[in-house]
Amino acid sequence: MTESNPIRSFLLGLLTWFIGLLFFFPVFWMVLNGFKEEADANTDPKLFFDPTLDRYRDIASGDQGLLSFGEAFTNSAWAVIVSTILVLILAVPAAYALSIRPVAKWRDVLFFFISTKFLPIVAAILPLWIIARELDILNTRLVLIVLYTAMNLPLAVWMLRSFFQEVPRELIEAAQLDGASLRGQITSVILPIAAPGLAATALLCVIFAWNEFFLAVQLNPVDGSTVPIWVTSNVSTRGNFLARLSAASTVATLPVLIAGWVAQKRMIRGLAMGAIK
Amino acid sequence: MTTTAVPESIDDSPAPVTADEERRRHQRREAWRRRLPLLPALLFTIVVTQVPFLFSLWYSLTEWTIVPPSDREFIGFGNYTDLATNEFFRSALWTSVLMTVVSVLLSVVLGTALAVLLDRKFFGQGFVRTLLITPFLVMPVVAGLVWNNQILGSAFGVLNWLLETLGFGSVEFVSRFPLWSIVTVLVWQWTPFMMLIMLAGLQSQPDSVLEAARVDGASTSGIFFQITLPHLRPYLELGVLLGSIYLIQVFDHIDVMTGGGPDSTNVPYFVFQRSIGGGWRFGQASAYSIVVVVFSIIIATFGLRVLSGLLEGEDAA
Amino acid sequence: MAQVRYDEATRIYPGTDIAAVDRLDLDIADGEFLVVVGPSGSGKSTALRMLAGLEFIDNGSIHIGERDVTLVPPKERDIAMVFQNYALYPQMSVAANMGFALKQQGIPKEERQRRVAEAARILDLEPYLERKPKNLSGGQRQRVAMGRAIVREPQVFLMDEPLSNLDAKLRVQTRTQLADLQADLGVTTVYVTHDQVEAMTLGDRVAVLESGKLQQCASPREMYSRPANRFVAGFIGSPAMNLLEVDGGDGSGVALGSMTVPLDGEVGRSVGAHPSVTLGVRPEHLALVPSDGDRTLPGRVSVVEDLGSEAFVHIDVEHRGETTQIVVRGEGESDVRRDDNVAIGLGGPIHLFGPGGERLN
Numbered sequence A: 001m002t003e004s005n006p007i008r009s010f011l012l013g014l015l016t017w018f019i020g021l022l023f024f025f026p027v028f029w030m031v032l033n034g035f036k037e038e039a040d041a042n043t044d045p046k047l048f049f050d051p052t053l054d055r056y057r058d059i060a061s062g063d064q065g066l067l068s069f070g071e072a073f074t075n076s077a078w079a080v081i082v083s084t085i086l087v088l089i090l091a092v093p094a095a096y097a098l099s100i101r102p103v104a105k106w107r108d109v110l111f112f113f114i115s116t117k118f119l120p121i122v123a124a125i126l127p128l129w130i131i132a133r134e135l136d137i138l139n140t141r142l143v144l145i146v147l148y149t150a151m152n153l154p155l156a157v158w159m160l161r162s163f164f165q166e167v168p169r170e171l172i173e174a175a176q177l178d179g180a181s182l183r184g185q186i187t188s189v190i191l192p193i194a195a196p197g198l199a200a201t202a203l204l205c206v207i208f209a210w211n212e213f214f215l216a217v218q219l220n221p222v223d224g225s226t227v228p229i230w231v232t233s234n235v236s237t238r239g240n241f242l243a244r245l246s247a248a249s250t251v252a253t254l255p256v257l258i259a260g261w262v263a264q265k266r267m268i269r270g271l272a273m274g275a276i277k
Numbered sequence B: 001m002t003t004t005a006v007p008e009s010i011d012d013s014p015a016p017v018t019a020d021e022e023r024r025r026h027q028r029r030e031a032w033r034r035r036l037p038l039l040p041a042l043l044f045t046i047v048v049t050q051v052p053f054l055f056s057l058w059y060s061l062t063e064w065t066i067v068p069p070s071d072r073e074f075i076g077f078g079n080y081t082d083l084a085t086n087e088f089f090r091s092a093l094w095t096s097v098l099m100t101v102v103s104v105l106l107s108v109v110l111g112t113a114l115a116v117l118l119d120r121k122f123f124g125q126g127f128v129r130t131l132l133i134t135p136f137l138v139m140p141v142v143a144g145l146v147w148n149n150q151i152l153g154s155a156f157g158v159l160n161w162l163l164e165t166l167g168f169g170s171v172e173f174v175s176r177f178p179l180w181s182i183v184t185v186l187v188w189q190w191t192p193f194m195m196l197i198m199l200a201g202l203q204s205q206p207d208s209v210l211e212a213a214r215v216d217g218a219s220t221s222g223i224f225f226q227i228t229l230p231h232l233r234p235y236l237e238l239g240v241l242l243g244s245i246y247l248i249q250v251f252d253h254i255d256v257m258t259g260g261g262p263d264s265t266n267v268p269y270f271v272f273q274r275s276i277g278g279g280w281r282f283g284q285a286s287a288y289s290i291v292v293v294v295f296s297i298i299i300a301t302f303g304l305r306v307l308s309g310l311l312e313g314e315d316a317a
Numbered sequence C: 001m002a003q004v005r006y007d008e009a010t011r012i013y014p015g016t017d018i019a020a021v022d023r024l025d026l027d028i029a030d031g032e033f034l035v036v037v038g039p040s041g042s043g044k045s046t047a048l049r050m051l052a053g054l055e056f057i058d059n060g061s062i063h064i065g066e067r068d069v070t071l072v073p074p075k076e077r078d079i080a081m082v083f084q085n086y087a088l089y090p091q092m093s094v095a096a097n098m099g100f101a102l103k104q105q106g107i108p109k110e111e112r113q114r115r116v117a118e119a120a121r122i123l124d125l126e127p128y129l130e131r132k133p134k135n136l137s138g139g140q141r142q143r144v145a146m147g148r149a150i151v152r153e154p155q156v157f158l159m160d161e162p163l164s165n166l167d168a169k170l171r172v173q174t175r176t177q178l179a180d181l182q183a184d185l186g187v188t189t190v191y192v193t194h195d196q197v198e199a200m201t202l203g204d205r206v207a208v209l210e211s212g213k214l215q216q217c218a219s220p221r222e223m224y225s226r227p228a229n230r231f232v233a234g235f236i237g238s239p240a241m242n243l244l245e246v247d248g249g250d251g252s253g254v255a256l257g258s259m260t261v262p263l264d265g266e267v268g269r270s271v272g273a274h275p276s277v278t279l280g281v282r283p284e285h286l287a288l289v290p291s292d293g294d295r296t297l298p299g300r301v302s303v304v305e306d307l308g309s310e311a312f313v314h315i316d317v318e319h320r321g322e323t324t325q326i327v328v329r330g331e332g333e334s335d336v337r338r339d340d341n342v343a344i345g346l347g348g349p350i351h352l353f354g355p356g357g358e359r360l361n
Helices: A006-033 A054-061 A069-099 A106-118 A122-134 A141-165 A169-177 A182-211 A214-219 A227-233 A242-272 B006-011 B017-059 B078-085 B087-118 B125-137 B140-151 B158-165 B178-203 B207-215 B220-247 B252-257 B267-274 B282-311 C044-052 C094-104 C109-122 C138-150 C168-185 C196-202 C220-225 C230-235 C265-272
Strands: C004-012 C019-028 C033-037 C059-064 C079-082 C156-160 C188-193 C205-210 C213-218 C242-247 C253-256 C259-262 C276-281 C286-288 C296-306 C310-319 C322-331 C341-346 C351-353
Touching: A006 A242, A006 B087, A006 B125, A006 B140, A006 B178, A054 A242, A069 A106, A069 A141, A069 A182, A069 A227, A069 B017, A106 A141, A106 B017, A106 B282, A122 A214, A122 B017, A122 B267, A122 B282, A141 A182, A141 A214, A141 B017, A169 A182, A169 C079, A182 A242, A214 A227, A227 A242, A227 B140, A242 B125, A242 B140, B017 B282, B078 B282, B087 B125, B087 B178, B087 B220, B087 B267, B087 B282, B125 B178, B140 B158, B140 B178, B140 B252, B178 B220, B178 B252, B207 B220, B267 B282, C004 C044, C019 C044, C019 C059, C019 C205, C019 C213, C033 C044, C033 C196, C044 C059, C044 C079, C044 C156, C044 C188, C079 C138, C094 C109, C094 C138, C109 C138, C138 C168, C168 C196, C188 C196, C196 C220, C205 C220, C205 C230, C213 C220, C213 C230, C230 C242, C230 C276, C230 C351, C242 C253, C242 C322, C253 C276, C259 C341, C286 C322, C296 C322, C310 C341
Parallel strands: C033 C188, C033 C205, C079 C156, C156 C188
Antiparallel strands: C004 C019, C004 C059, C205 C213, C242 C276, C253 C259, C276 C351, C286 C341, C296 C310, C296 C341, C310 C322
16 A cells, blocks of 8 residues: 555554564574573573574484484474375365366365364374274374374365366366376376465475474374474473573474475465455 | 256157267266365375264263273263363363464454555565564474463563563463463464465455545545455455364463463363373263364354355356 | 267256257358357357367267267367467467377377477467467467467367457457468368357358357358348347337338338238337448438437448437437448438338247248
């Protein structure tokens, strides 16, 4: 909007800056504390101090607790990457069948997918725990891969459908007339156009899976634990831990933070566009 | 209606019956061709999300403790009648409602306000948007821990240091106001999300409409309330819907901030405490979770109505 | 190359009771250019998409050549389609766009390149083969879409309003090229448009569709001079034919305001059988003449559209006690002005339609 009053415009800009900094402050503070000695962190807030990388060395060496960062990171990476790939493999054809050549009751099917997100995970966790125990996959990466796939699938179907909806219908018809198979239509016509949407969807899946704590802590408290659990393992009942925890938190948050910053616009477009038109 | 159904009119046409049968077979094949790409995702979702739920339903009708191990014993609706009188459960239910409703509403209102502020041209617009989106990306466990120890904490928290410096006494925020402390962190994380959805809504508003309104002499606030807000309605609904889906299931923040307690245990956390978290009473915990499902279905019915509004006019295939 | 036959072909969209295309019968000869024209919602695009295999045929059948293609999927029908918005694959170059179908058919690379180059030569696209569609002008895109159809050397071309996204001048130019190209290639072509000028100039024959039903299929000249019913009469021709309700009377003649139009014996008898019929006269078959009793109709000029070479004069006349407007074609640079009192005389054939819209004469 164009503002007629320059002073008002300036003040509103200033206000926005102030709120932005306020919202960012906890993250800034966390990063800052990660470079402190415990003594500097566990006292009145200090803005100026001798920065040190020792806390990062501490968490890398993993002297406290049983779970090392490397282990947690590998487990997280496995669960996140494999589940996201699975989600896309399942969601792309499903989104096709709900948008481009829709099945008869596509609306009901879409509702079903979304409605599973309303079912609290907590209602399923006990049987999941028991089934996982029976199958002997408690404390394995496999159990998280399966559950993260199920967790993100509805959202991915929903988002991809929105993106596919934006692919001009004539293009797909032209491809059909040109003799392209279902796979040909998807790979050579739909996906190149919907690529930004696909990336945004994948990213959101990665964020939710990377940040997931509930299922991980219920099902994999011993082995196969992920980064969020590793972060909490840095909370110590003995001695000071704030600086170390800050360093750990920073490391755990950074991958998603960078990915989110890079793709912020697309991500939201994926959630909001197409669904609302 | 006077239109005769088509299949009948086929019957008395001279075309041989086989052609008719062939057409039907073709349609069935076509229907399956359409269904096929959907099936893997659908089956996977049914198996992983619905089957466990059926198990829960069965468990909830039994008396069953894992530690110490006991045999499963069918007791009908016993767990449910217990539950109706269980004060702790009612308190958890109330906490759940309060936590979800307040967090969703506050983040929607704040998010909308921030979106309006961000939707103006000013120096560093993109950078400020990046600052504002950051909390949404922070791992919930980390968000809980950072706020708990470094912002709200009474020992080394920035907020308490600020209060003391200004001459007020320090406050044990998390232990005195556990629910509101958690809500604060939730709002901090979800406001950016709402803001981005509303920003998408604001930017999808055609300039010509705003210009027409300005030419017609509408004031800035008049334009906002009479044109922009109605346009944003579906975006608001989407925000509320997605926010509710995730916020009703909050677990991580509670676990790292308070570890449960009379004012901060919501239903998911309650079920956890009664089962895997140490209670090991699976029968009873299942009954709790079924109640959560019932409540969720009520919310979902409302939510799905919102969704069907969103999907309106998309029927033409 | 082949003829095309629609045989009672019907399409009913799921969830509706009304046929979008209702028992369509059409025979299109080998090499013929058939234009399907109709207002929006008339089912003309649906009819084309049924031939393409993009719409299910609920009843009846469609043949291409001797083959029944009713249940054959699009890719096996050996047809090529040009879409209204061209439907070019945005991420592929012009050459890749044109060669895509051939690649799907597994045609070897050299052959593909040869055919793409040949089509590019015909369409003057050679300098643009490596460009992406977004770097082309509207006219160039349209030609790429044509090229994509040509390289396939199909039995039938299907065109769905292929010129409607071009600006007026380019549209006229491309129209001529298209007619030329089709005549050279001699491929059977079904062309859908809502623009009757395109229909009249391009088609060997024109098929008029309305509410999913075929109204008339004839050569452009016959369509214009002998419209089969009231709808076609009003739809074909610009400005439209004057259509007025008149009393059937005893069949000796009909009254248009104070003017009497005498009728021949046989026509008179069929008109006399109805209390009310529709009289149609094209603007060029009326003229401004000196007043002459009941052989002319007095009126007052309301609008003059002077196009230079000709002028269309809109005249308010009294007919059946009401004021109605009649359009008369006059000379260009005419000196008739608004509010002039004039007299209209008949100078050509008239058309008569019964209460059901059917032609009477």
